[in-house]
Amino acid sequence: MKNSMWSLKLSTSALVLIPAAVGINYIGKLFAGLLKLPLWLDAIGTVLSAMLAGPVVGALCGAINNIIYGLTMDPISFIYALTSIGIGLAVGVMAQKGRINSFTSVIVVGLVAACVATVISTPINIGFWGGQTGNVWGDLVYAAIIAHHFPVWIASLVDEFIVDVPDKIATVIVAYGIFKGLPQKLTILFRHDNQTEQL
């Protein structure tokens, strides 16, 4: 039986990949802070695991990333677990369907990931913060928009979008740069479709 990318029966390698991917998210954020880059870059592991092992592992990695981050650093990240799941799913589906193969396609995937993140985060922002995201630049734009009497959900959408687009595109570029360089000896571990052949 050829188990498809949606199969929930995960191999040991795929399961052990998740802690490593969450670690990569964590260290990506640390390095971005260390180098004082104007981006979060805290989802490289989620995107990479989605590219390597598909949407289910990508989503799981996103969820566990936020749960662990909530348990160990900042409880607020619990509520954004859905966003990370969305990013993992989106990139995972696109990767498995072979959409990610050139530099331009990487930009497109980054944009799609940013849209997914925005669409999921906005209702959360509205429900939790009344529409803001907590990012200084984004919130200034938010204030300006609702000052001109636009509806709250548009202001919140734009607030999230302008922050997510650069970050998610940069994240997918870095993840793809790494993924392209990976040797097949490692990537084959995470593929679903290999069987033992009789010699």
Next chain:
Amino acid sequence: MNKIEIRNLSFHYSASEPILSDISLNFDQRSTAIIGQNGAGKTTFVKLLKGLLKPVSGEVLINGLNTRDATVATLARHAGLVFQNPNDQIFKNRVLDEVMFGPLNIGQTPDQARASALVALDTVGLAGKVDDNPYDLSLSERKLISIASIVAMNTDIIIFDEPTIAQDHAGKERIKSIIRALVGQGKLVLTIIHDMDFVAETFERTLVFAEGRVLLDGATREVYGQAEVLCQSHLEPPHVTQLASRVGLGTTVLTVDEFVAAKRRGEGEDRGAG
């Protein structure tokens, strides 16, 4: 002129746990092995040579440059360090790009960098794998890539951190010949190592570190002759040296050939058959 001068060097992360205490050493041309138990301060010592750590007290001069003032990048032109785990530095997906990374950073032009990278890859025996992905190769081959990436920077001083870990016999022989070639080119080669047999056959001088101090410093033959001191820091002289002293050969024997030669000359006292 000494390539490295160290005067009263001390270092600790927290005052309660000194790691290196009042070390004064000079390194001339002789290839030197730094041996000692884990936690004796070997890796910290090498980081201080590279300027990755600044001394708490005392001075470290690399080719006259004081590591307190010079940046890591400028020091990188004088001293190269091959790290123990090749996976800690390899990130490019082509062997040649990886080896050219160092030379390009210290200011070699792309052509110079490419030339010195190809020469370095040839010395380590990977001339045929220039376009491979480093992670398609074995761990020992990646180790050779990390060596080549430092050799290509052709610095005066090259430091190895545990070069023989996870190497088979052929791998050790290749690293031995690389070190001999570098010493032949007049470079100062230092290494942190546990493999006593490898040191006996490769390095002229040996430093024994214990609890942050230099316990012994001298020609390898001299240091290996002091079995009881070595034993203090859990170090065992090579098997052939042990056999030689058991059989009563006068001088400290380092290699099998020396043992055989000494025995042929009839050294060592006779014993009854018992």
Next chain:
Amino acid sequence: MKALSLYQDKGTFIHRVDSRSKLLYILAAILIPAVLHGFTVGLVLMALSLFLLVVAKVIRKVIPLVGFSFLILISVVVIQGLFYPGNRHVWFALGGLRFYQEGLVFSAGICVRVLNILCAVSILVLTTRPSDLIESLVRLGLSPHLGYVLSSVLQIIPQMTSTMETITDAQRSRGMETEGSLLVRIKAFLPLIGPVVMNSLVNTRERSLALEVRAFSSRAKKTFLNPPPGGMVNQVLPIVLLLAMVAAVVWRVLQ
């Protein structure tokens, strides 16, 4: 090498309460104010949470957790006060800026809700060892494999961050700069994150082998070394919390 966690080992009565009850408490702290509207319920529950945090001797540790969101809450109060769509009546003016009553009331509602949830979550985060929380989730039915993944993340991340220093040293000792212009710093990112990824993937393969050797994929019914948390409290508390939530919903429906 301390595992990654905010857990404060104070050994109080609260610490001994099973994480299942603490999870239900968080659910109650979210559900009840949402169902019953109005400030008072939110404030009462927040006060209860703060009281429990004091009893658990971890109150000082809540400040950093709440600190970051406090800045955002202040910006919410300012922005909503000025631009809330339903603003009609000016409450006061400050340096030429008119703050409206409806906006401030709305933002106060958000503050109470956020702080209430934060305090409830802090009880769980500060008084429960993450490994105990994950073990009780597995007992509740979470797949043991996911339980392994959750608990291994806590120790693997400190392991990975410890390699960061070596990798940074390795690349800097090959002349790579990490300070300087934005372009220099951006160029430094891949040489730092690359080895981290490669190391972790190589370790993933080796660790998968080590787990297989210890029957990780066995389908036998998993047992636990530690005994399940017993005690009267852990039986009674969940029921009390569930009843409270049901009561709130019923009260809302009857009104």
Next chain:
Amino acid sequence: MKKIVVEGLKYRYPLTQDLALKGISFEIEQGEFVGIIGQNLSGKSTLCQALMGLVPHFYKGGYGGSVLVDGLNVERSEICELAQKVGLVFQNPFTQVSGSKMTVFEELAFGLENLGVARDQMKPRIESAMALLGISRFSQRNPFDLSGGQMQRMAIASVIAMEPEIIVLDEPTSQLDPQGSEEVFQAIQQLSKNGMTVIMVEHKIEKIARYSDRVMLLHQGAIVDFDTPERIFSRDDLADYGIEAPVFARVCRGLGIRNPASGLYPMTLDDAYDQVVNWHE
């Protein structure tokens, strides 16, 4: 009944053309200490993992021939079944820590929990495994706070706790300092004395010479020779297989001394001493 019977074992890793194991056959008795030597990429690790079922179940790829462990056919059994017959220890101590347990004691329970062993049986098994490996005093310490040698002994203990009768060690001391290596070798010697069948891959050739009942020389996926250490290390063509004979054998070859009875070279310091001390040209 032979402990391990291997017949015509062939294996090819996915995405590769040439065979990592080119048809290997051998048998191992109960309680034997077998050393495996050979250059890197000669198939040593592949063979170890074939005894455990990781080859083919984990990697998939091309598999032929059969491996019987204590009567169980590896290809037709699950890895978790085989785990109760064979224990496998790898080279890197760090990646053998599960990462999900806070103390050494809990870490040793990991395999038993997976197998569903009853709680009251776990404690005695863990305590005996810790005692056997001499790590009882680290019982409450965090697994990542141990030294390399202690961590490797913990990896062995966590496998021993599952009570296999065979233990396979794939270069257990390659990443350890001399003191850590010595700790691990003494622990392995203890296991062998307790009657366990031990199979060890190791580059430290003097250790192989001293401990092994028999030594298997592998080269490019095939068995060159499988015999006692004296016979293997007295071969003159070892260099062709990238192997350097133990120091004592090399000394005796240099002096042209052979053990009068067996016509072979000595393996240990004491044997070498007896042969060499009163030799003169």
